[in-house]
Amino acid sequence: MKKFILSGVLLIGSMLAVKAQDVKFGVKGGLNLSKLTSTNGSKVLAGFNAGALVNFKLDNNWAIQPEVQYSTQGTKVKNDILWGAVTTEGTMKLDYINVPVLAQYHIIDEFYLEGGPQIGFLTSAKAKSGGVSVDVKDNMKTVDFGLNFGFGYKFDMGLGIGARYNFGLTNVYDSDKINRKNSVAQIDLFYIF
Incomplete structure (x- = not known):
């Protein structure tokens, strides 16, 4: 399944490269503020993202950016145990290689x-509480699908x-x-060459 999806992304990218008027490369990185939905007592975890991009300008207003x-x-x-008498805190850290394909509309x-x-694509998953870290990757799905808006x-x-x-589907x-x-939620700085 991964090879099929990756092949599709590469095929679309190749077709866009042929049609695009202007192709530019860039790098980006920034702050992630993440949370898993439907988790009682969950709070936002700060993290980061870093990567590369290719911007295919299609016309004056539209571009595609994988x-x-x-x-x-x-x-x-953060969980309360025994009606608040004991509180436990921990983190669930998930590391991914993400491949978004974005349509951009330039207002100006x-x-x-x-x-x-x-x-x-999940690369690592660790649960940590009280100084103890446990690898939980075997309990997680290795592929995640989502939608981005920004x-x-x-x-x-x-x-x-x-x-x-980005909200996961x-x-x-x-x-x-x-x-x-x-x-x-992501806040990024980017540089396009």
Whole structure:
């Protein structure tokens, strides 16, 4: 399945390269604020993302931008036990290689809105509480699907800033008894060469 999806992304990218008027490459990185949905007592976990992008300008307003980025995600958990007499705190850290493919609409040359699908490949999953860290990757799904929506501003020199929200569409756990999805807000700086 992964090879099929990757082949499809490469095929679409190749077709866009032929039709695109202007192709530019870039790098990006920034802050992630993530949480797993439907988790009682969960709080936002700070992380980061870093990666590369290719921007295919189709005309004056439209562009397609596939990316590959390393993304640290997850959630903080705080549970009250014995009616608040004992509290436990921990984190669930999930690391992904995410591949979003975004359609961008430029309202003006510098400012754009964007949206599109994303596939993520789980590279690591660790639960930590009380100084003890446990590898839980075997309990997680290795592929995650989501949708991205955001906006950005690019200065004339190629430097820019963007904000994006990714909401997961699939359960991150490899179980029907637990249903949690990724929820990630990103603030990035990027540079287009």
